[in-house]
Amino acid sequence: MQKQGDKYGTHRVIEPKGVLPQPATKIDNDMNIYDNEILIDVIALNIDSASFTQIANEQGHDAEKIGQRIMQIVDERGKQQNPVTGSGGMLIGTVKEIGSALEGKTDLKVGDKIATLVSLSLTPLKINKIKNVEMDIDRVEIDGQAILFESGIYAVLPSDMTETLALAALDVAGAPAQAQKLSKPGDKVLVLGAAGKSGVMCCYESKKAVGDKGLVIGLVRSEEDKKMLLDNKLCDAVIVGDATNAIEVLDKVKEITNGEEIDVAINVVNVPNTEMATILPVKDDGIVYFFSMATDFTKAALGAEGVGKDVNMIIGNGYTKNHANITLDALRESEVLRKLFEEKYL
Secondary structure, eight states: OOOOOOTTSGGGEEESTTSOTTTOSEEOOOOSOOTTOEEEEEEEEEEOHHHHHHHHHHTTTOHHHHHHHHHHHHHHHSSOOOTTTOOOEEEEEEEEEEOGGGTTTOSOOTTOEEEEOSOTTSSOEEEEEEEEEEGGGTEEEEEEEEEEOTTOOEEEOOSSSOHHHHHHHHTTTHHHHHHHHHOOTTOEEEEETTTSHHHHHHHHHHHHHHOTTOEEEEEESOHHHHHHHHHTTSOSEEEEOOTTOHHHHHHHHHHHHTTOOEEEEEEOOSSSSOHHHHHTTEEEEEEEEEOOTTOOHHHHHHHHHHTTOOOEEEEOOSOOTTHHHHHHHHHHHOHHHHHHHHHHHO
């Protein structure tokens, strides 16, 4: 008989006791499931961009060493949670077993191929073998298993696109859904990291939301990225600049807006020290959305205070209502987005 488990997975926490699985430093990754858990045979991990970038830099961009470091983290913590960034990623796999307490309470069945939409930083994971590290897309193919808690959200992989394409989009599903929700008709919106996976989707959703009277500005690192965004009409204007240089970003934004501040800034970069470049261009009562897991929220809070900015700062939440459908529908309705994703992530 299966043991009873807590809805939020606290029964898996080893240390420190009394916390949820995400902030825990070590969780139990024994793959014998409790009655309210789902066992998954894992196909691949999509490591979140900030975490993969940090590990890649640390390991000299050596794929074998990156794989070894990921296995070491999972062995130590029972989950893939980068000790530096605190973030994880998500996974795809097939349902192996469903706990007895979930019978009749889930639409899943054994054999379903799913993407988990909760972070690897709280997901019990066991890696038997690293099969391949795909450096360009932050993807790690493994032989292993993982556990989804009763509270965990997921998406059954769609039949009208490849699993790699769906995974690439679902990995950042919270960002474009939030961009759609936060951007209003007529708004001026800045997307920092606009050429990345989450960036192009945020630009697309913001541009739809602000309409013809709004303005979407992308911030990128290269002229090539600028050309890509403008050629595909994902932004109205694009700045080539350094997201760690707040004054440079502010000046370049004001050049485009004729000195006006913007309504919304969306940060989806994967490097640290970009907090002030996100905050400075935003008007009082405007919205600053930090989706990047490289964000230091102390720097953001004290930095905004230090420059006298009364802005509404939102912590990036990987979940917002209907985010999986919003993100997959964007790929379905936009040939431009789908082509970009297929060229880069397949």
